[in-house]
Amino acid sequence: MEDTQKFMIRISNLVKNFGSKYALDDVSFSVGKGEIVGFLGPNGAGKSTAMNIITGYLSSTSGEVKVGGIDIFENPDEAKKLIGFLPEQPPLYIDMTVDEYLSFVYELKGCTLNKKKHLEEVRSVTKIEDVRHRLIKNLSKGYRQRVGIAQALIGNPPIIIFDEPTVGLDPKQIIEIRNLIRNLGKTHTVILSTHILSEVQSVCDRVVIINEGKIVADEKIESLSEVVQDRRRYTAKICGPQREVLSAIRSVQGVTRVEVTGERELDSYTYLIEAAQGVDIRKPLFFEMSKQGRPIIGLEAAQMNLEEIFIRIMDRQEEGGNK
Numbered sequence: 001m002e003d004t005q006k007f008m009i010r011i012s013n014l015v016k017n018f019g020s021k022y023a024l025d026d027v028s029f030s031v032g033k034g035e036i037v038g039f040l041g042p043n044g045a046g047k048s049t050a051m052n053i054i055t056g057y058l059s060s061t062s063g064e065v066k067v068g069g070i071d072i073f074e075n076p077d078e079a080k081k082l083i084g085f086l087p088e089q090p091p092l093y094i095d096m097t098v099d100e101y102l103s104f105v106y107e108l109k110g111c112t113l114n115k116k117k118h119l120e121e122v123r124s125v126t127k128i129e130d131v132r133h134r135l136i137k138n139l140s141k142g143y144r145q146r147v148g149i150a151q152a153l154i155g156n157p158p159i160i161i162f163d164e165p166t167v168g169l170d171p172k173q174i175i176e177i178r179n180l181i182r183n184l185g186k187t188h189t190v191i192l193s194t195h196i197l198s199e200v201q202s203v204c205d206r207v208v209i210i211n212e213g214k215i216v217a218d219e220k221i222e223s224l225s226e227v228v229q230d231r232r233r234y235t236a237k238i239c240g241p242q243r244e245v246l247s248a249i250r251s252v253q254g255v256t257r258v259e260v261t262g263e264r265e266l267d268s269y270t271y272l273i274e275a276a277q278g279v280d281i282r283k284p285l286f287f288e289m290s291k292q293g294r295p296i297i298g299l300e301a302a303q304m305n306l307e308e309i310f311i312r313i314m315d316r317q318e319e320g321g322n323k
C-alpha cells in the first residue's frame, strides 16, 4: 500500500497483445491523487485497451496495475470499487427508465450508501433530474452520456475513468460534458481518454500521449501548450486571384513556403504560410498585402495535428538527450 498517498493509479510495463499485434507495448504511467489526466492518442493507439485493463474489464498479457495501492489482477473486486468507469459504449439498458437503471446499477455495485439520498445526489450532479422517468432509449445522445456518467458515480468512487466521453455529441453537448468532467475533477482523480488535443487542453492538468501502443510523452498541460504553439506557420484567408496573391506572399521577407489549402470562398482563398525560424511574418504580410490591395480577412496560427505533435515531441526529446 506504499503508494496509496501519492499515486491513485500506477501502471507499470503493461503489455497487451492480440495475436501478433501489440495493442499496448510496455506502457507505464502514474496518476496522482486529485489529478485530471488526459490520455491522448489517435484511433487505434491503445487507449480503450488501456482503460479496459485499468478498470478490470480486460486481462493483460503482462505488467502491473495498482489502483489505490491494490493490484487489479490480484484483487479485482476491491480495486474496482475505487473506480467509476464510463466505457466507450456505456452499458445502458435502453428499455429502462433512468431511475430504474440507476437503481439497478446501485444494486449491482452492492452500494451501501443511503439509496434515496445518494441517487438524488448523483442525478443532481449530472443534471438528469428532469429526465428521470423517461426511457433511456428516448433520450438524446447528450443525456444518455450523462446517464452513463451517473452510472459511473454510483458508490462514490474516488477515481473516474472516461473513455472518449464526447465522441458523437454536438458542440453544445460537448461543452456541457467537459464542464461536468472539469467539476468532477475538483473532487476526484480523473483519467479521460480522447483523440482531441483541445479537449485535453481545456479539461486536463497533465497529458499522457500514446501512439501505436507506446507512451510518447507525459507532460504538464503548460509544457504541452508550448510544444503545440506553432508560431512559424499561419493560415491566412486573403482576397484576390490566387496566382497574384501567391506571388505577393512569396515576396514578403521571411516567408519560406506557401501553399493554397482551402477552396475558393467568394473572392478569397486560404493559404498556409511558413516563416523562417524566429521571424514573425504577420506585420510584413499585412503591409505587403495592403500595398498590393489584397485584403487579409483571416489570419491565425496553424493548429498542429497529432502527427506533427508526435514528431515535434520526439525531436525535442532527442535534442534533450543529446545535451
Ligand code: ADP
Pocket: 018, 021, 022, 023, 041, 042, 043, 044, 045, 046, 047, 048, 049, 050
Ligand atoms: P483506441 O481506443 O486508442 O482507438 P484500441 O485500444 O481500441 O485503440 O485498439 C488498439 C489496437 O488494438 C488497435 O489496432 C485495435 O485494432 C486492436 N484491438 C483492440 N481490441 C482488439 C481485439 N479484441 N482483438 C484484436 N485486436 C484488437
Ligand code: MG
Pocket: 047, 048, 049, 088, 163, 164
Ligand atoms: Mg477507443
